[in-house]
Amino acid sequence: MTSQNITARKSGFFHDLGTVALRALRLTARDPEAIGPALIIPLFFLVVNIGSLQSFVEGRFPTGFDFKAFQLPVAVVFAVTGVSRAGSLVTDIQDGYLDRLLLTPVRRATLLLGLMVADFTVVCIMTIPVVLLGLVLGITYETGILGMMLFVLIGGLWGLAFTGFPYAIALKTGNPTAVNNAFLLFFPFAFLTTAYVPKQALTGWLSTIATYNPTTYLLDALRSLISGGWNITLLAKGFCAIAIIGGVSFSLAFAALRGRVSRNS
Amino acid sequence: MQLVSGQSAWAIEATNLVRRFGENYAVNGIDLRVAPGEIYGFLGPNGAGKSTTVRMLTTLLAPTSGDALIMGHSIVTKPDMVRFHIGVALQDAALDPKQTGRELLDMQGRLYGLNTLERKTRVEELLQLVDIDSAIDDRISTYSGGMKRRLDLAAALVHQPQVLFLDEPTTGLDPVSRAKVWKEVRHLNEDLGMTIFLTTQYLEEADELAHRVGIIAKGSLAVEGTPTELKKAIGSDVVVARIPTTETSRAAQIVNNISGVQSVEVQDDEVIISIGNGARGISPIAVALSDANVPVLEITLRTPTLDDVFLHATGNRLQERNEAKVAQ
Numbered sequence: 001m002t003s004q005n006i007t008a009r010k011s012g013f014f015h016d017l018g019t020v021a022l023r024a025l026r027l028t029a030r031d032p033e034a035i036g037p038a039l040i041i042p043l044f045f046l047v048v049n050i051g052s053l054q055s056f057v058e059g060r061f062p063t064g065f066d067f068k069a070f071q072l073p074v075a076v077v078f079a080v081t082g083v084s085r086a087g088s089l090v091t092d093i094q095d096g097y098l099d100r101l102l103l104t105p106v107r108r109a110t111l112l113l114g115l116m117v118a119d120f121t122v123v124c125i126m127t128i129p130v131v132l133l134g135l136v137l138g139i140t141y142e143t144g145i146l147g148m149m150l151f152v153l154i155g156g157l158w159g160l161a162f163t164g165f166p167y168a169i170a171l172k173t174g175n176p177t178a179v180n181n182a183f184l185l186f187f188p189f190a191f192l193t194t195a196y197v198p199k200q201a202l203t204g205w206l207s208t209i210a211t212y213n214p215t216t217y218l219l220d221a222l223r224s225l226i227s228g229g230w231n232i233t234l235l236a237k238g239f240c241a242i243a244i245i246g247g248v249s250f251s252l253a254f255a256a257l258r259g260r261v262s263r264n265s
Numbered sequence: 266m267q268l269v270s271g272q273s274a275w276a277i278e279a280t281n282l283v284r285r286f287g288e289n290y291a292v293n294g295i296d297l298r299v300a301p302g303e304i305y306g307f308l309g310p311n312g313a314g315k316s317t318t319v320r321m322l323t324t325l326l327a328p329t330s331g332d333a334l335i336m337g338h339s340i341v342t343k344p345d346m347v348r349f350h351i352g353v354a355l356q357d358a359a360l361d362p363k364q365t366g367r368e369l370l371d372m373q374g375r376l377y378g379l380n381t382l383e384r385k386t387r388v389e390e391l392l393q394l395v396d397i398d399s400a401i402d403d404r405i406s407t408y409s410g411g412m413k414r415r416l417d418l419a420a421a422l423v424h425q426p427q428v429l430f431l432d433e434p435t436t437g438l439d440p441v442s443r444a445k446v447w448k449e450v451r452h453l454n455e456d457l458g459m460t461i462f463l464t465t466q467y468l469e470e471a472d473e474l475a476h477r478v479g480i481i482a483k484g485s486l487a488v489e490g491t492p493t494e495l496k497k498a499i500g501s502d503v504v505v506a507r508i509p510t511t512e513t514s515r516a517a518q519i520v521n522n523i524s525g526v527q528s529v530e531v532q533d534d535e536v537i538i539s540i541g542n543g544a545r546g547i548s549p550i551a552v553a554l555s556d557a558n559v560p561v562l563e564i565t566l567r568t569p570t571l572d573d574v575f576l577h578a579t580g581n582r583l584q585e586r587n588e589a590k591v592a593q
Binding site: 003006009011015016023026088095096097099102103104263264 | 323324325326327344345348349350351353355357358359360361362363364368372373375376377378379383386387390420424425426
């Protein structure tokens with residue numbers, strides 16, 4: 001083939017999306033330090049929490065309460081919340097590589113959406129070891145294989161919904177320290193909820209906060225797949241929680257993207 | 266002149282281009298035209314507005330006012346169309362250190378809509394330019410500065426743009442790498458007919474490569490023309506007399522009255538005299554200074570350089586600024 005007739009032309013939205021996502025996935029595989037801790041920490045906490053609290057918590061609730069099944073969704077939340085390519089996006093900004101991308105006809109939205117597609121893939125994969133450990137620990141799913149697959153999907157969607165926050169910070173500040181500090185957002189979402197005991201055991205202000213914390217409804221949805229059977233109401237509330245978090249975080253992230261790629265700044 | 270595409274006969278046509286940051290005018294009313302197939306050298310010191318102009322022409326930055334057409338497409342209203350026609354190598358090589366050179370070039374091709382076979386063809390062709398052999402499959406983080414610059418240039422060429430913007434492409438390169446870039450710029454222009462807009466702070470580079478040169482100072486285009494025209498415009502020859510700084514003003518007054526002297530400028534301890542015939546005029550200058558008891562440390566005769574043009578246009582030398590920058 002001769003190169004004489006090779007010229008630039010407009011490609012489709014999904015072509016751009018795939019190009020950006022493929023690069024992000026390739027670099028994620030070369031960046032094990034970015035996902036290693038996120039993979040190990042939830043497994044560690046799952047084992048430790050069960051080992052230290054199972055007898056205590058189960059002893060305080062009616063017969064049949066399974067603390068292992070209760071804890072597994074918490075480990076999933078730990079595994080997927082905050083995992084993103086926001087750090088590498090800051091590097092792209094600082095190295096000028098984002099400018100190189102902006103010089104091409106690539107659709108601007110795909111520069112962020114492509115990263116999110118990669119993140120969704122990564123967090124779904126990261127949910128799998130947690131699920132497998134759960135199986136090893138004897139946790140079974142009342143909703144069967146389908147429920148287990150939905151469990152992974154919901155975990156992935158939650159991780160995806162949360163990525164907007166670090167991306168918003170990365171695009172707004174271009175500062176790696178600020179992005180690293182985004183994990184602070186994780187704490188109220190993960191701990192001011194029903195992470196360790198059921199909601200009826202929470203009292204006072206923590207119970208009030210847990211009522212308004214979307215993570216509570218996410219955990220309820222995930223737990224229902226393990227020990228409650230198909231409960232459409234709980235699942236719908238879980239998806240609503242994801243939609244609310246995703247709506248807020250994506251709005252912030254895309255507003256920050258608009259600011260970053262604006263030619264007027 | 267035929268229309269290249271869209272509305273203009275020029276590859277680049279900027280009209281009253283202005284860019285303001287707060288109250289500061291980084292670019293203040295630039296008009297310029299670059300013909301298809303031309304190498305245009307955009308010369309100026311750091312902070313003169315070169316990079317801001319390039320960022321506007323390449324659609325990274327919107328002008329505060331004014332407009333420019335690139336291959337007939339407006340940078341204000343049709344930036345998407347402009348991007349199909351241009352290739353850009355910015356001042357600092359904009360690369361992703363975690364990708365390999367091949368991956369980076371392939372991704373560039375994908376972003377410009379090339380199919381798999383086209384990308385493979387172009388990457389193989391560009392390997393000759395990059396000239397890094399098997400290192401093309403190594404991560405970019407392992408490349409030297411010269412290799413990164415050449416890869417950056419290759420990335421700008423993947424889609425065979427009609428207009429290539431090179432923002433200080435050889436700054437920081439060793440002489441060998443610089444010569445390679447120059448050779449490639451000539452090849453792109455002469456063999457492929459590519460229009461090249463080249464910003465540089467190196468006079469030698471502009472003199473060597475550019476068909477026409479525009480000198481920018483404080484955000485405005487101070488002077489424009491071919492290097493030969495610009496040099497001729499300030500006189501046929503230049504006599505430089507090095508004199509203690511306390512005497513330079515008096516010396517300038519003395520030589521200004523000598524027949525044949527076209528202009529006199531003082532720069533630190535140098536009195537720079539533009540003169541029609543240097544060989545004939547240097548003796549009267551030396552005699553006049555001697556008769557007036559002006560101590561002359563050194564007197565030299567030379568043909569004008571672009572640095573003289575720059576001095577004439579802006580009141581400062583570019584060469585010294587660069588040297589001072591290096592010294593810092």
